[in-house]
Amino acid sequence: MAPSISTETASALRKYIDNATIGTAPIIPGAVVHILDAQANTLFSHGSSSTTTVNSQSISIIQSLTKIVGAIAFLQLVERGLTSLDDPSTIPTHLPELAAKKVLTGSTTDTEGNKTWHFEDRLGDITPRMLLNHTYGGGHTYMDTLLFAYFQSQPTLSWPTTNEAADTYATLLASPLLHQPGTKTTYAQGLDWIAVLIERLTHTRLASHLHTTIFTPLSLDSMGYEPVFGGTSLALPGNADTFWPRVVRSGEGYTALDPPRPPTLTRADAFPEGAYHTGRLGTGLVSSARDYARLMTVLMPGNAGVEPVSGIRVLSPASVGEITRPQLSPDIRCDSRNVMASGVTPIVLPAYIQSAHMDPEGSFGLGCGVQGADRVLMDGRRGRSKGSVYWYGAANSEVWIDGEEEVVVFVNGNFYPWNDEKWVEFVAGVEGIIYGGLREGG
Numbered sequence: 001m002a003p004s005i006s007t008e009t010a011s012a013l014r015k016y017i018d019n020a021t022i023g024t025a026p027i028i029p030g031a032v033v034h035i036l037d038a039q040a041n042t043l044f045s046h047g048s049s050s051t052t053t054v055n056s057q058s059i060s061i062i063q064s065l066t067k068i069v070g071a072i073a074f075l076q077l078v079e080r081g082l083t084s085l086d087d088p089s090t091i092p093t094h095l096p097e098l099a100a101k102k103v104l105t106g107s108t109t110d111t112e113g114n115k116t117w118h119f120e121d122r123l124g125d126i127t128p129r130m131l132l133n134h135t136y137g138g139g140h141t142y143m144d145t146l147l148f149a150y151f152q153s154q155p156t157l158s159w160p161t162t163n164e165a166a167d168t169y170a171t172l173l174a175s176p177l178l179h180q181p182g183t184k185t186t187y188a189q190g191l192d193w194i195a196v197l198i199e200r201l202t203h204t205r206l207a208s209h210l211h212t213t214i215f216t217p218l219s220l221d222s223m224g225y226e227p228v229f230g231g232t233s234l235a236l237p238g239n240a241d242t243f244w245p246r247v248v249r250s251g252e253g254y255t256a257l258d259p260p261r262p263p264t265l266t267r268a269d270a271f272p273e274g275a276y277h278t279g280r281l282g283t284g285l286v287s288s289a290r291d292y293a294r295l296m297t298v299l300m301p302g303n304a305g306v307e308p309v310s311g312i313r314v315l316s317p318a319s320v321g322e323i324t325r326p327q328l329s330p331d332i333r334c335d336s337r338n339v340m341a342s343g344v345t346p347i348v349l350p351a352y353i354q355s356a357h358m359d360p361e362g363s364f365g366l367g368c369g370v371q372g373a374d375r376v377l378m379d380g381r382r383g384r385s386k387g388s389v390y391w392y393g394a395a396n397s398e399v400w401i402d403g404e405e406e407v408v409v410f411v412n413g414n415f416y417p418w419n420d421e422k423w424v425e426f427v428a429g430v431e432g433i434i435y436g437g438l439r440e441g442g
Contacts, residue, residue, distance in 0.1 A: 003406050005035065005043045009437025014046045016433060020426050021048040027422050028396075029247055029254050029415050030054050033430055034289035038300045038406040039308045044434075045289075056290040058244040059222045059234060060414045061258070063283040063393040065292065068323075069214070069223075070191045070281030071132055071367030072298070073198060075319035076213055082201050085132075085322065088125035094200050097173055098126065098193055103137065104150060104176040115153055119176065126181045128197065131190035132366040133327040137177040138188035140164060140282075141342060146178060148342035159343065168192050168280040185328055185336040191281040191367060199271050199279050206279025207231060214314065218307050220295060222288040227264040229284050234262065242288070246395045248347065248416040257416075281367075283394070292399065293410040299324055299389055301403040324389045324403075326363030326370045333363050339419075348394060349419040357428075365389060371400075381432040384409075394418045398427060405438055 005013075013033065020027045030049030034056045037043055047054035077083050083090055092099040102119040109115045122137070130136035139147040141163045151159045151174070162170050172192055179186060199206050207225045215223045215233075222242070224233030234243055245258035269276045298307050298314045305315035315323075326333070337359075339351040353369065354360045361372030368391045375383035384390070385404035392398050396413035411430055413423050 002039075003037050003043065003438055005434070005437050009433065010044050013044060013430065013433045013437070016429055017046055018048045020429075022050050026050045028413050028420075028426055030244075030413065031426065032056060032058060032289050032410070032412045034293050034410045035434065036293050036297060036408045038297060038302050040294050040297050043407065052244070054244055054414075057222070057242055057288050059239060059242045059286050059288050060244040060397070060412060061226055061246060061393075061395060062285050062287050062292060062397055063395055065287075065391055065393040065397060065399060066281055066283050066285040067191045067367040068299075068389075068391055068399075069210070069285060069295070069367075070194055071323050071365075072295075072315060073210060073214065073281070074128065074132065074194050075315055075322060075366070077198065077201055079316055079319060083128065083197070085129040086127050088127060090128055090197070091126045094197055095193060101175075101177050103180060104146065104178055106146070107149075107153075117150060117153070122177060122180065124181045128194065129327070129366070130181055131193050131197075133364045134185050134188050134190055135182050135328070135332065136188065136190050136193075137179045137181045137184070137186075138175060138190060138193075139178040139186055140188050141171065141175070142344050142348055143187050143340050143342060144178065145340070145342045147175060150176070152343075164189060164192065164280075164282055168282070168284075169196070169277045172196070183332070185332045185364065187337075187339050189282060195279040195281040196277045198281075199277055203272055205271060206277075206281075214295070217312055218295065218310055218314070220287070220291040222286070222291045223295070224286060225279075225284050226286055227262040229278055229280065230264060230266045230270065231286065232264060233286060235264065243286075244414055246414055246416065249420065254415060289410045289412055293408045296389075296399060296401050296408045296410075299401050299403075300406065300408075302406065323366045323368065324370065324387075324401075325365060326372070327365055328363040337362070337364065337369075347416045347418065349417045351392075351419045367391070375431070377428050377432050379428075379432065381436060383428070383431040383435055392418070396420060396423045405435070407434075407438070409434065 032047040035044040045056045105118045107117045126136045225231030247254035270278045304317040305320045337353045341348045341350050357378045368389050371388040388400045388402040390400035399410045
């Protein structure tokens with residue numbers, strides 16, 4: 001039976017969102033909740049904010065939700081025969097900089113305070129699959145204290161300007177490995193290496209490639225790269241006044257981080273004319289809730305890679321199966337999927353993904369998480385189903401694709417810090433109302 005949300009449930013959900021976002025002391029600055037069924041029919045959509053107008057067409061910076069789009073783009077190339085997930089020759093052939101890296105094991109400090117960093121040779125191959133499921137051995141300066149400390153200690157590096165958000169390619173080149181490939185799960189830079197790999201395989205700038213292969217065929221007009229990375233989607237007719245700037249919690253209030261109309265920045269040395277890879281897939285995209293949720297319907301089991309509005313096949317059923325299945329072996333599945341914080345605690349707070357009310361039995365898929373058991377919320381209500389595909393954006397955005405219940409849910413607060421306690425509670429409340437309504441409707 002197709003899912004439905006009753007008038008009573010929709011009213012309760014709308015009231016819950018408004019109560020959290022409007023008034024003299026809102027709990028969060030704003031939120032959009034957008035829910036689709038497997039055929040991309042809108043079951044519910046509502047946006048609310050005490051300071052601006054937001055809805056499913058508001059365009060925001062989606063940050064790490066970019067990763068699922070990256071997995072889709074790479075699997076398209078696998079289907080075309082341009083690459084594979086598991087060929088051990090791919091990395092040394094196309095990413096020799098990554099193949100040459102050693103593993104950082106730690107440091108020692110002598111009596112005069114001089115620090116020496118210690119490395120060991122890499123053992124074993126790195127494959128594209130490892131880049132997509134966070135097992136290749138790398139780290140992330142925002143999330144790993146050892147890598148952050150290493151960057152801070154290097155006289156040739158300035159972490160505020162050389163990090164995954166500010167200068168992704170330079171950060172990739174400067175980062176050592178932290179673990180032997182395949183031995184540990186660490187949220188890392190793998191999707192940004194995938195971005196470089198796609199550009200080198202296609203000899204095309206990634207922004208153009210994504211528009212040609214995904215966004216334009218599906219008429220996803222709000223999707224593209226952030227203006228700071230050269231993206232132009234915000235300049236399209238109808239998009240200029242729909243941008244939703246991010247804010248960061250500052251005491252009892254919020255401070256804006258983005259101008260209403262961000263300027264577009266370009267690099268003269270960008271690939272393929274130059275050697276610098278501006279494309280990134282760990283973060284980087286902007287989108288509306290409407291367009292992003294519609295793209296995610298291709299991962300529904302019943303759609304098996306076909307986008308239901310256009311009827312276009314985006315992926316094969318086999319590729320959808322690769323992205324959405326648990327990728328991690330049991331020995332590294334449940335001990336290291338946490339998303340920690342290093343030097344950006346005001347922006348990113350640690351998240352314990354395998355905690356009791358999150359995903360204790362889960363795994364990474366490719367560019368996403370895969371729910372390991374039906375979620376039980378802290379108040380005892382049931383949330384998303386086992387096997388749901390999910391991920392987050394750093395400015396408190398979240399998507400999940402529940403194949404059992406046949407719904408895509410996109411929830412966006414567009415503020416920092418990520419994993420803010422009030423936001424986590426808000427999403428749990430939204431989830432409880434949705435699934436209570438789906439059960440009643442079924």
